């Protein structure tokens with residue numbers, strides 16, 4: 542397959558990738574159930590090393606038991622850990638969520654902040670979590686969410702040659718138009734689950750196939 546050489550060819554290829562993603566995943570959005578930015582922050586912390594499905598089984602009951610950030614701020618981490626046990630890594634997640642709640646209540650008046658700089662001061666909120674919450678709950682394009690799917694597909698599509706998530710994000714924000722950052726993240730996550738899976742990508746039905754020269758592309 543001919544690889545893009547000029548800036549114009551690279552841009553045309555990116556446009557083609559975005560168009561292909563739009564065809565395959567026109568309504569891509571975050572799969573984590575939430576009613577407000579705080580609930581999305583909690584759900585995102587819970588989603589580390591856990592499926593969205595499992596998180597969605599836990600959060601309705603959790604938010605009924607602790608309806609506000611103030612409720613989470615007041616609970617002991619070991620008590621919360623028992624409530625979120627099925628999501629795995631529950632002790633660390635409970636500490637992060639209680640710490641996040643205390644910071645949101647004490648420093649931000651009970652509201653999840655709207656800037657990446659403030660978000661990154663919240664326990665348990667690294668760039669991935671901050672970008673998920675700002676993008677999905679507030680519609681603020683603060684960056685590109687880089688999870689395992691976005692990392693893998695960005696590498697396969699030669700949008701980055703880095704492996705560190707922060708560096709991958711720096712590469713992506715240079716080549717993906719800012720107005721596409723939020724949707725692009727959701728689309729790649731869906732693509733990673735549906736077709737471009739880690740072990741054996743299903744390349745035949747993939748609309749990005751004509752633009753993809755990944756080493757592990759399937760014939």
Ligand code: SF4
Pocket residue numbers: 694697698736737738742743744747748749750753754755757758759
């Ligand atoms: S062609 Fe295959 S490897 Fe390339 S993006 Fe599509 S599914 Fe992934």
